[in-house]
Amino acid sequence: MTSQTSPAQEDVLLAFSCENDASPATLAEYVRRYPGYAGALADLAVELMIVPLREDACCSPQDATVDRAWETFRSSATSLETKSLGAAGSLIAALPPAEFRALAKRIGVNTLFLVQLRDRIIDATTIPRRFVELLARELSSTVSAVMDDLARPPMVAASERFKSDQKPGADKRIAFADAIGNSDLDDEQQQKLRAFMD
């Protein structure tokens, strides 16, 4: 019943702060994933926006600066559709639910597996190239764009080690093969996926 700052929240905030670009769309994603931490994320977002802007305070009065900062968090931060594929948000995360499911089907996985891909829990270096090609086709994107996307830090603190004080990073990810094993896929699906690894 208490709303303590759990280790999970710390991890999430840390992950957010490591995003290359703390923009509205990224905030929106994080808030969707962790609605319970919305307040803390909003606090953090303000800090991240304000600090660099304060450094050129000589160029603009502070209130206008803050206004601008807040303008960038306008309703887009809470809108349902975040179509921008800019630097923020993974390609997969941008899909509406129906398309997310359809994509899973098309590439021969279930949603449990696809979520791990979306959240970049799977170590990009272990993903077979042919699978990436399939993904790229289905996402109407390029292999290099998809690889870049998958290689970014995980949005989720992929950890059973919530008490760990290591920063989220590459070493918290799991291998493609492990993901095949922990996603409740049926034997046929598992076989087909393993085939990509040959």
Place this chain on the structure above:
Amino acid sequence: MDAAETARQAAARLHSQAVAAGHDPGQPLAFAMAEVDRRNLEVYFVAPEHPGLKGGRASFDHQAAHILVVKDATDFQRALLIAHEIGHVVLEGGDRDDVVSHFNQPNSTEAMSAAERVVDYSRRERREVRMDLFAREFLLPRTWLRGLYLDQSLSRQAIASRQKAPLEVITQQLLDALLLPEVPSADSSTEAKPEKPLDHSQAAAAAKRGLAFQLQAGPGTGKTQTLVHHIDSLLHDGVAPESILALTFSNKAAAELIHRLERKHPEAAAGIWAGTFHSFGLDVIRRFHERLGLAEAPRLIDRSEAIELLEDELARLPLRHFRNLWDPTLVLADILAGISRAKDEVADAKRYRESADAMLAKAGSDPDARERAEKCVEVAQVYEVYEKILNEKGMVDFGDLVAMPVRLVENDADARAVLANRHRHIIVDEYQDVNRASVRLLQQLRQPGNRIWVVGDARQSIYRFRGASSANMASFATDFSGAEAAPLAVNYRSRQEIITTFQAFARTMLASHSALPVDLDPNRGASGVRPKLRVAGTPEDEIGVVAAAIEDAKTTGASYRDQAVLCVSNGRLAQFASGLEARGIPVLYLGGLFERPEIKSLLALLSLLQDPFAPALVSVATLDASRMPLADVQTLTRMLRETSARPLDWRRIATAVPHISAAGRQAIADLADALSSFDLASRPWDVLTALVLDKPGIARTLHGASDVASRMQAIAIWQLLAFAQVQPSARGAPIRRFLDRIRRLILISDDRELRQLPAAAQSIDAVHLMTIHGSKGLEFPIVHLPDLIASKMPLPNRAPRCPPPDGLISSAENLPGLEVLKQGHDQEQECVLFVALSRARDELHLSASSLQPGGKKRNPSLFLDRFTAHLDMVRTPRSIAGPSPAIEDVAITWTTPPALTDHQLGQFEDCPRRFFYTHVLKLGGRRSETAFTRMHDALQSVLDWVSESFPASNPEPGVAETQLDAAWQANGPVDHPFASDYRRIAGELLSYLLGSRTAGPLVEPKPLTLALGQSRVTAVPNHIVRRADGAVAVRKVKTGRKSSEEFDGLDYTVLLLAARAAYGPQTVVEVVHLTSATTTPAEISPKVLANRRVKAETAVANIRQGAFIRQPVDRRCPRCPHLFHCGALPDGAISAKI
């Protein structure tokens, strides 16, 4: 209908649909999975460490449209988790992720610990509880469970095993199903009415974009609608929801605001920070705990816990004025109230001490001024200790919730910047209720570009006792530069005649001096009927007058639930409740939960498990399930005493006792059966739920009855169980701790939350009864306002026992602390009346008694003069007579005429019923043991020893000390951390006693008797000294301190008369008080003495006759050993002797 009930009804509907589609609720997991399939969702059962769970037991991913649930849980638990996530989808649209962190909240939204209630769950936690309720309802709908339990007569254990569900969940649902009234399902007509368009004043206010704006909103002007619109307009302007901070005064107001915002802007509402000042403060404390030097999640404690913390420390504090060695609870409550007031002003212990020291210096040699200042210094010392303890234990109290954030932002520029940058649009509701600390906080949140928009009504400022001050409304323009103020113009609630009345009063109010004039446009027009003022006879007669007015209103089409009776005090409310009920009018009133007979019965039953002498049998014997005559109770309890029984021996005793009636034997057997699986160590919740749901199954009986009184009993029991469920765990036997906690709550009057009715109660057709404070923010078609007499309106100002030191409370004129409070009081009393007058929509009925209960005349309230011109006076109003109270004497046959002592006669005068329990039935009743009581017991045994062994001389000091050491080892609080301090105190008290015995030569006491009527009463002095002037001083010794009405009791009357008869007319009576170290002669004039003698004779006659009426007194009952079993007496005659 509230959000929780909406959730449950949605769940119940889904359940029905699923059953209609052929799914079997007897298989909960499959049942839940079927619903998942129907919604095209997927479920995966995963290992607990699976990252998708995000640390919870279940999670929902909105994009993947799948639910993850832990593998390692029972079928039912998994079903519940799935249902929880389904609830999230059904009620919130399922466009956000969710995590469920635990299996099941045991409590409904309405059962929270005291601390949690005031601060309230965060919005997210409330949502989670709502989803849990949905889940439970989906799998186990209340109607269905009720059917299984009532129609199919399945026990809850049988149901639990059938459903493979935990007993706790079944229990919780059954209690809700049986004890709470059913809320009719929502139809469109009961849903929110379409919103009226804004009037010009509302629209103008909503559009304000200045730096500081104060909306002065009179009653019924639609301020909440305006506030919601203002936020609306900000969102339309493109303001980010996260930058909006909306602060209210009460949780109810916060929830209402959020509810309205969520309906209009489901997305944005989630980003707006809306809540009370206290919950905001707690949030700030948690966010900045490091800068404040606190643990990550400091624990919030309430008044009751704070008292417990301080009790231990009390022994080592050098208190004199506030020393109470027997029962420090009330003293501590008073001191903590003083400390809380200081925190309202952001004054820390250091500042308090400085102000107190300054006051002492200024006092010079004036004894009154010195005493006042010394008291302030003592409070300052306690404050220092208190802060130290809180700090060490990582705790905060309510005062800290605002004081700490204020100190943070006033001293820490970074923290201030973070908060001010985040919260840029500040909106405050009920601004007349904010305290000074809150204003300072708001001031710090201002930075260029930020805006503050507040709404309030200075004429409705009635929460002074919580530190609010309507001065803040008046000083808004000085507190916030560039401020603008405007009023709302239209009253949508009341008819013109009512508005005219309260506006006439408003013009004369002190609060109006610095407020905009109130001149409201009556939107509903005139009714042609003016408010009435009925003048009744005695207060009892006034109840009959109000009853007649209620019934008259019914003949014109109003229902009972359209009407409300508003009283100033709880005591009068209780009188109205029983008076109206006795006249056949149903009332919606809980009152003091623990004063209700059905609650006391349950507590009496509970206490049977822990008190070996089972005094509760005297109460339990009046219940249907365990009826037995008084004589049986007498016999059984005597047997238990004589055989030095241990707890629960009463279960076997009936077989060993020959002359018990058959009914008595059966009663004991049934009780033993009902309590067979419980003992001392059982949890109150387990025992109470068994009594209510299993045997004797009180819920079953109550559910069958449809009258309002039974409905209210059921609600009261539900309330008690909710209270029992949140018992904090600590050392010591749970039942004992539970009962002690209840005593303390009653004593410090901290049961306000328990007087609130759960939302479901609103559907009952009964007259609403509440205090004027409770009516704030509400409205009723018809309002009855009695007690408009001089002594109640305004109430006399009672200075707090620990007034603040001068200079602590900021005031314009630099008045001393007491004066500031007095001014505030007068102003507040006017506001109380204003609030009461403005609650009515259609009809307002005022009344006043013209006679006191004894028959002497009494004056109407002076406030009435200010607006009588607008009232219709009714001088001989219709009245419905109530039944005359049946006073039944106990049929006693005295085996020998009662041999009474002065002490016993004094006790009889205080409360005849207590005398009966203690001296006639000789029921003990355990009292809770604290270090103080144990010290007292040890000391008392030494005092007795001195009296017995040294009637005419004094023991050597060494001898007395040795005796004290021995008594200390035997009875004293030897294992207490501060045992040495208690021992030192005991030694001091003993020294004072021995010293008092050296005032003159000791005279060996002989029995002093007095003939009163047909009896002789014996007076037993502690010791007798011959004074220097030759007169004999007969002495009483008391361990406490002298009270102001010390000599009013019959015990002094008897002692003085008997002493003079024995030693001559010059004889005096003196009382030695050990705690205050005083010896005082009793001064009673001959006339008074003669009157008291007559009183004493009457008392003796009443005792012989068996007239043992109850005389409840707020401060006395909670300390009485018979508290839980005091009530109706069993039938039958007894023989007794004293």
